[in-house]
Amino acid sequence: MRRLLLLAPLLLFTAGCGVVQSSEDKAADAAREVARKAGERLYSQRPRTAEEVGRSASGLDGVEVLRVTGTSTHEGDGVDVVVRTSGSAYNGWFDLEEVAVRRCFAVWVSPKSEWREDPRDVDCPDSPPLTFAPPPEPPRLPYEELRAKLPRVPEGGQADEAAVHRTLAALDLHPAIRTRVKADGGRVGVLLSVKGNGFDAQDCLLARVSPGATEVWVPSRIQRMPGEGGCTIDNALDPIPLPH
Numbered sequence: 318m319r320r321l322l323l324l325a326p327l328l329l330f331t332a333g334c335g336v337v338q339s340s341e342d343k344a345a346d347a348a349r350e351v352a353r354k355a356g357e358r359l360y361s362q363r364p365r366t367a368e369e370v371g372r373s374a375s376g377l378d379g380v381e382v383l384r385v386t387g388t389s390t391h392e393g394d395g396v397d398v399v400v401r402t403s404g405s406a407y408n409g410w411f412d413l414e415e416v417a418v419r420r421c422f423a424v425w426v427s428p429k430s431e432w433r434e435d436p437r438d439v440d441c442p443d444s445p446p447l448t449f450a451p452p453p454e455p456p457r458l459p460y461e462e463l464r465a466k467l468p469r470v471p472e473g474g475q476a477d478e479a480a481v482h483r484t485l486a487a488l489d490l491h492p493a494i495r496t497r498v499k500a501d502g503g504r505v506g507v508l509l510s511v512k513g514n515g516f517d518a519q520d521c522l523l524a525r526v527s528p529g530a531t532e533v534w535v536p537s538r539i540q541r542m543p544g545e546g547g548c549t550i551d552n553a554l555d556p557i558p559l560p561h
Contacts, residue, residue, distance in 0.1 A: 340408040340416035347404025351379050352422035352436040355400055359426050363516045364391045370426050372449040374398050381446040383421065395427025401441055455511045456491035458522040463488065463509070464533040472529040476505040481526060497550045503528060506553030513543070521548035523556075 338346075355377050359370060371385040380400050387396035405417040422436035466487065468480045478500040485496055485507070497508040504527040513519035518541040524533040540547025540557055547557065 338408065340406045341418060343406030343408060344404040344416050344418040345420055347406060348402045348418060348420040349404070349422060349436065349438075351402035351404065352400055352420075352424060353433060355380050355402070356424040356426075356430075356434055356436055357432070359398070359424060360430065360432055361390075361516075362428055363514060364389060365396075365426075367396045368449065369452070370396045370398060371447060372452065374400060374424070375447065375449055379403060382449075383442045383444060383446060385447065390426050391428060395425060395429065398424045398426060399439055399442060400424055400436075401446070455520055456493050458494065458509050458511070458520060458535075459488055459490070460522055460533060460535070463507070463522065463524055464531075467507070467524055467526055467531050467533070469531050470526060470528045474528045475503040476500065476526040476528070478505050481505045481507060499550045499554065501554050504554060506550050508548065508550045508553050510548050513548075515543055518542050519548045523548075523553040525553050 355374060358377055359374060365373075366389045367385050367387050370390065371382050374380055375382045379402055381402075382398060383401055384399035385396065387393060390396050399421055400423075401419055401421045403417060403419050405415050407415040419441075421439050421441035423439045424436050425434065463484075466484050468477065468484065470476050478498060481498055485498070490496065490509070493511055495508075495510050495512070497506075497510075499506045504525060507524035507526070508521060509524075510519060510521035518538045521541060522533065522535055524531070536547035536552065536557075537559060539545060540552070540559075545557075546552055
């Protein structure tokens with residue numbers, strides 16, 4: 318009994334100094350860490366709409382998106398995403414069973430936000446989690462059709478730029494597919510591309526009509542990254558060497 322009496326003040330002192338956390342506090346910290354990691358995943362300098370940010374957040378494990386405010390990451394104050402996360406903990410000093418909590422946090426997504434920025438504690442909105450439609454699929458680039466219909470020029474001949482333009486017109490391409498055609502030294506280069514986001518590999522298709530050979534190909538992924546020059550009309554006429 319005397320030993321217990323001596324131990325009691327020590328326990329009170331330890332708890333008073335904040336060394337011992339309750340299970341609920343530890344569980345709340347775990348929920349906050351999930352929100353913080355969500356912020357890390359959403360952190361980027363790439364411009365995105367509020368819908369894109371919300372869709373990305375809703376796809377993260379353990380994250381429910383309850384509210385999205387703002388227009389885009391690069392307009393005004395950026396985008397605020399209210400997320401609900403869960404955490405659990407067990408502390409034998411206070412609880413006989415594991416304690417689980419659900420908490421809500423606001424994650425700020427903007428070029429002005431900081432890496433591993435702490436999410437803000439907020440009250441959970443009284444509404445169900447938001448759902449987001451999948452992003453629209455980019456139009457398919459017509460590899461087989463282009464390969465089948467581009468003109469073939471015999472050895473010693475000369476490629477006809479007008480004939481290449483007529484071939485592209487006959488393909489009835491999706492409006493989102495951009496085309497470029499360029500003639501050079503009896504050859505004609507073709508570029509079909511879909512607008513990229515400036516960060517990921519761009520979708521593009523190259524072709525070259527030359528005397529004796531008509532070729533259609535997709536540049537390697539590394540060449541299709543921004544700044545690598547793979548999705549250009551010049552690469553269609555004079556291909557960049559493949560990386561080793």
